[in-house]
Amino acid sequence: MNHRSTTALLVISALLLLLAAGCTTTPQDTKTLDASGPSPADEAYARGVAGYADANYRIAEERFAEAYTLYTGAGDADKALTARNAIFRANRTYMEYPFDRAAAEAALRERIPGITDAAIAEWLDTRAQTIVSENETLYYLDVAENYLFAHPDEKQKQTASGVDFDYIGRYAWSENRPEHGPYVNPVRYAGVERLEIAHEALPSTGILKIWFPLPIETDSQRNVTVTNLSCPEYIVAGPFTTGSIGYVYYEVPVGAVNGDLVITADIAFTSYEQIFEDIDQALVAEYDTSDPEYLLYTKSERNIEVTDAVREKAREIVGNETNPHLQAQMIYYHIIETYPYSLVPHGSLDAREPKVAESTYMFETGHGDCGTQSMLFAAFCRSLGIPARALGGYQMIMAETPGGHFWAEYYLPGYGWVPNDVTVAEAADWVVLPEEKRTAFKDYYAANLDSARLVIQKNIDAPMDPALPDDAVTFRVVRQVPAIVSDTADYDIELSCMGCFGISLTVADQ
Known part of the structure; x- marks a missing residue:
């Protein structure tokens, strides 16, 4: 996120x-x-x-x-x-709704110089994300930034300088891209994951339960190694680097910690660029609808929800098309054109009762970021019987420093998991570009993916063992940062420690 x-x-x-x-x-x-x-x-x-x-x-x-x-x-x-x-x-x-009406208006004026009163009223009255508490309408903390995402012309004015889109587009616009894939141009990454919790932020007693994220083996991410894990005496399960999610599970007695709690892991993996743009529609085989993986990735989950309304809309998007590859491509472009990127209150969506799936939230409100866009893509595909999932981890396409990110895949028999990245593709609308370069950029991310990725989970809400306790208040949707549970802390320790985790990566010798 x-x-x-x-x-x-x-x-x-x-x-x-x-x-x-x-x-x-x-x-x-x-x-x-x-x-x-x-x-x-x-x-x-x-x-x-x-x-x-x-x-x-x-x-x-x-x-x-x-x-x-x-x-x-x-x-x-x-x-x-x-x-x-x-x-x-x-x-x-x-908590992610700190603004009353006056504060929201002030945030818009500060972020968008020259914005009119009419534009402010239209945005706050009809399009801004809100919550009502004590009969007062409260506005989402990124209310102004989301206005810019919804108005690309305004966004482009503010990104006219300082954005190196040639760097971002280095894969999509490469003149040396192989004509055939699917897994090419391997890049070996190595680095360190680090969680550091200050001693004064630790509870005085009890056990800290920590699910520490790790890279996972996938078709495009191979030769994963995890070494030099800290505090091995407190590891209860793992490390796991195969399956649907990568992690190691700790139980740390707080009384045994002298000073700050520091957990690190040296990681390395080889990431491949994925090229699927030469798919022959006639060679897409039939699905085995009894296969357990097919059943898993075509059903509703906690945050990828297949409803009658989603199914009806998906059928409207694809019309008479029956080829799953072309259907998925139509859904990809539909999301780019219909559901512009926006930051969303993931913490609220995850905690709120009754629970609303993130894919449903975007379907109903039009708001969603990389994770939510990917989940809605998967929900549309699943509603048509196309296995699909939302992958999570980090990207290094925007900058060398890893940034939390989600993207999507759909499965085609005979070809495997075909990637796309709606959010990175949509970034081409945020800057001034020649139209042919913008189109080429979006087309690349429709069925290809750069190698500047670190995959931690193959799907949103991927299960872990031991599982997160049912009664614990923890961020369940993703594992880009550690899940931390304590029964003795009198404050929300996981939330306060989200900024305590980081990953540094460098390109290693091949």
Whole structure:
């Protein structure tokens, strides 16, 4: 997901958590007036549940905090943990919406000089991402940046200088690209993954459960090595570099940590450019609809949802076309043309109850970034019986420093998994380019992919073993950064540590 959005999210989240702490009530006597009735702690928790159900998320957070204090004071650790998790869930639900109407208007004026009052009103009234809490409309933190993505002419004015698109387009516009693939031009990468949590950010007791991401073997990413893993004595499972997701699972006793907690891994892998543009439609074989992998990648999942509405729209997109390759290509261009890139509140979407799949969110609102665009692409394909998935990890196509990213693949019998990258393709609309170069760039990413990738998971919501606890409040959609669970921290440790992880990569000798 987008690094800029994540950074802003962390700052706002930290502020909101501090504010929430200030709203916690003073511990009270937890004895009930009627021994057969609920305790004050239970009543506070029930008010939190009711407040959340009524979309009063900030009030719900306060009531859950009150319940947490009372349960803790009464020594009821189990209910205190339930209330603490409810605090985190309520906070994550609204934390990415820091602006009221006046603040949203001010953000637009600051980001887009010369924007008219009418343009501001139209955007905020009909297109901006919002949430309602306590009957107040709140606006998403990237409300102004998303205006630019939705108005390419304005975006191009601000990217007229300082964007080296020749570098970004080095694969799509290469004059030496092989005519035949699918896996060519290997690049060997080596580097270090590092998680560093300051000692003062650690809870005082308990066990830290950490799912630390690692590169995974795929058709286009091979010879993966992971060496020099820190703290081997605390590794409970893994490292796993085959299967659907790469990770190693730690259980770290906090009391055994002296100073900062630092976990590192030396990684290396060979990434191949993928060239599938010479697919012969007549050679695409029939699907084995009983194959377990076919069944997996054509069904609904937590964030790739196949609904009747999605199926109807997909059929409208492809019309009378029946060839799965051409159908997938039509869906790819439809998303580029119909669903412009925008930053989205992933934390809220992941935490909000009832849960809304990210593909459905984009289908219904028109908003989505690389992950959401890829998930909607997969949902459209799956609805037509085409196996498809959203891959996650990092890209080095925009800059040498790895940036979190998602893209998509669809499966063709006789050819394998065919990649595309709607988001990178759409980036050509954000800069001034000759139309023929813009078209060539988009066409390349319709069925090819550069080698500047690090794959961590083959699909969104890929399962891990051990699985993330059902009751834990953790970011479940992706594993670009470590998942961190603690039953003893009185703050949202995973959220506060998202900025504590990084990956450095260099091109190694071949």
